[in-house]
Amino acid sequence: MLLSSDILIQAVANGLLTGAIYALIALGLTLIYGVLHIINFAHGALLTAALFAAFFADRVLGIDPWISVFALAPAFFALGYLLQRLVVWPASRGEDRAILLVTLGLAVIIENGLLFQFRSDTRTIDHPFGFDVVELGTMLLATTRVVAFFAAIGVAAALFVFLAMTDTGRAIRAVAKERLGAELSGVDVPHIYAVTFGLGTACLAVAACLLLPSYYVTPQVGNAFVLVAFTIVVLGGMGSVPGALAGGLFIGVVESISGLLYGETLGQLGIFLIFILVLLFRPQGLFGAKA
Amino acid sequence: MLDVTGLRAGYGPAEVLRGIDLTVRAGEIVAVLGANGAGKTTLNRAISGVIAVRGGTIRFDDEDIAGSRPAAIVSRGLIHVPEGRRIFPNMSVRENLVMGSYARARANRARNLDRVFATFPRLAERTRQAAGTLSGGEQQMLAIGRGLMAEPRLLILDEPSLGLSPLLVEEMFALIGRINAEGLSVMLVEQNVVQSLALAHRAYIIEQGEIVLSGAAEALAADPALQKAYLGL
Numbered sequence: 258m259l260l261s262s263d264i265l266i267q268a269v270a271n272g273l274l275t276g277a278i279y280a281l282i283a284l285g286l287t288l289i290y291g292v293l294h295i296i297n298f299a300h301g302a303l304l305t306a307a308l309f310a311a312f313f314a315d316r317v318l319g320i321d322p323w324i325s326v327f328a329l330a331p332a333f334f335a336l337g338y339l340l341q342r343l344v345v346w347p348a349s350r351g352e353d354r355a356i357l358l359v360t361l362g363l364a365v366i367i368e369n370g371l372l373f374q375f376r377s378d379t380r381t382i383d384h385p386f387g388f389d390v391v392e393l394g395t396m397l398l399a400t401t402r403v404v405a406f407f408a409a410i411g412v413a414a415a416l417f418v419f420l421a422m423t424d425t426g427r428a429i430r431a432v433a434k435e436r437l438g439a440e441l442s443g444v445d446v447p448h449i450y451a452v453t454f455g456l457g458t459a460c461l462a463v464a465a466c467l468l469l470p471s472y473y474v475t476p477q478v479g480n481a482f483v484l485v486a487f488t489i490v491v492l493g494g495m496g497s498v499p500g501a502l503a504g505g506l507f508i509g510v511v512e513s514i515s516g517l518l519y520g521e522t523l524g525q526l527g528i529f530l531i532f533i534l535v536l537l538f539r540p541q542g543l544f545g546a547k548a
Numbered sequence: 549m550l551d552v553t554g555l556r557a558g559y560g561p562a563e564v565l566r567g568i569d570l571t572v573r574a575g576e577i578v579a580v581l582g583a584n585g586a587g588k589t590t591l592n593r594a595i596s597g598v599i600a601v602r603g604g605t606i607r608f609d610d611e612d613i614a615g616s617r618p619a620a621i622v623s624r625g626l627i628h629v630p631e632g633r634r635i636f637p638n639m640s641v642r643e644n645l646v647m648g649s650y651a652r653a654r655a656n657r658a659r660n661l662d663r664v665f666a667t668f669p670r671l672a673e674r675t676r677q678a679a680g681t682l683s684g685g686e687q688q689m690l691a692i693g694r695g696l697m698a699e700p701r702l703l704i705l706d707e708p709s710l711g712l713s714p715l716l717v718e719e720m721f722a723l724i725g726r727i728n729a730e731g732l733s734v735m736l737v738e739q740n741v742v743q744s745l746a747l748a749h750r751a752y753i754i755e756q757g758e759i760v761l762s763g764a765a766e767a768l769a770a771d772p773a774l775q776k777a778y779l780g781l
Binding site for chain 1: 619630635648
């Protein structure tokens with residue numbers, strides 16, 4: 258099959274648009290991993306919860322996701338903060354294995370709670386810009402996804418600046434690499450853990466509000482994204498913020514191009530092929546330091 | 549200033565500190581000396597709140613701080629520069645120092661940065677370098693500098709000479725003397741008995757979690773039992 262360059266460029270552009278959302282989801286995951294050194298298995302379920310929250314904000318309250326994001330991001334920050342402070346931390350008693358199980362348990366509860374309440378129906382919203390497209394040269398790009406792209410990149414950049422420039426951001430990076438040193442500098446470590454969990458969860462709320470105009474909601478929807486996000490986190494280097502961003506965009510493009518070559522349903526094949534190659538040849542990830 | 553009585557602490561079933569009494573007065577350098585495994589680091593960690601206290605009291609500025617969280621203890625000005633430096637390897641020298649003022653003296657950050665750079669010109673040349681790439685001596689300077697950024701009222705130094713060349717050890721001890729001469733109280737926890745006794749006003753000898761000897765540093769340096777046990781004389 259010979260592909261015209263127009264189609265290829267269009268596929269790359271679409272891949273980048275999806276990849277930015279992947280990156281945002283991966284960012285939350287990698288941040289929590291980098292600081293708390295745990296894989297947060299509840300990440301997918303929390304994304305689903307955020308999608309439902311954005312969905313009902315739109316359908317019940319009539320608030321567009323692009324508006325409700327300004328309430329949902331702080332609300333999910335608080336949710337993440339409290340989950341870590343009141344559930345994950347106390348229930349695990351500081352043992353890493355236990356933390357893993359607690360987040361897995363949370364995922365089961367959230368997912369099945371949503372399933373019980375809302376069935377596994379697929380829900381979508383009618384977004385005012387839902388059918389608009391942006392013309393860029395020969396490309397036609399969905400307006401909602403272009404907006405989502407720039408918003409996701411903006412949030413990632415803001416998070417990067419926050420981590421680099423603020424006292425809390427520095428404390429997060431300090432705790433990530435040297436917990437005792439941070440404690441003895443006066444950092445309240447349980448608080449920083451909870452802030453990090455909160456930031457990771459807030460990323461999900463933003464991702465949900467950006468996804469909703471062009472995507473659907475079911476009680477399992479988060480898992481598909483988080484599976485890809487795990488790949489991105491490993492690809493970019495566990496705990497690396499720039500790695501998550503670059504990895505997300507890259508994986509988005511890989512998915513889009515392999516979808517073009519092998520058909521939409523096999524699009525994710527390329528992702529996992531790359532995942533295996535990375536694990537084989539560069540297990541520390543593209544941006545990760547050697548262990 | 550610091551008044552520890554009957555302090556007990558340990559890990560799991562193992563009791564490491566079995567009733568420690570010690571005092572640091574304002575303006576003093578007090579050395580706490582002992583071999584590896586005597587309980588020196590456990591003592592520091594109990595005082596700074598990193599591990600739980602199982603008995604006894606720790607009074608700092610006449611308030612009981614036993615059981616307080618590390619952050620609360622740092623806020624009071626009791627700063628512990630840990631064994632092994634524990635700097636942030638992924639952050640620049642400057643960021644490490646800035647972290648020292650996270651909980652205390654934030655308003656004086658710029659002024660204190662200048663002061664630390666004046667004390668440690670080597671750090672001033674490397675402000676943007678990742679701390680993990682510094683030499684051992686520079687990392688120790690950075691760890692002390694980070695502690696000074698909090699404007700400590702009492703500085704606990706855990707084995708600052710560990711892993712340094714003899715020349716650097718001398719430099720480090722001279723520096724601790726200078727910091728103390730400027731009015732800062734120091735609790736110097738060391739294995740290096742000779743140089744610590746030469747620098748300190750008073751000293752405690754700790755063995756298997758108990759204070760076995762204490763007194764003026766000069767008197768201890770002349771003590772036959774100590775000379776036999778630690779100096780091989």
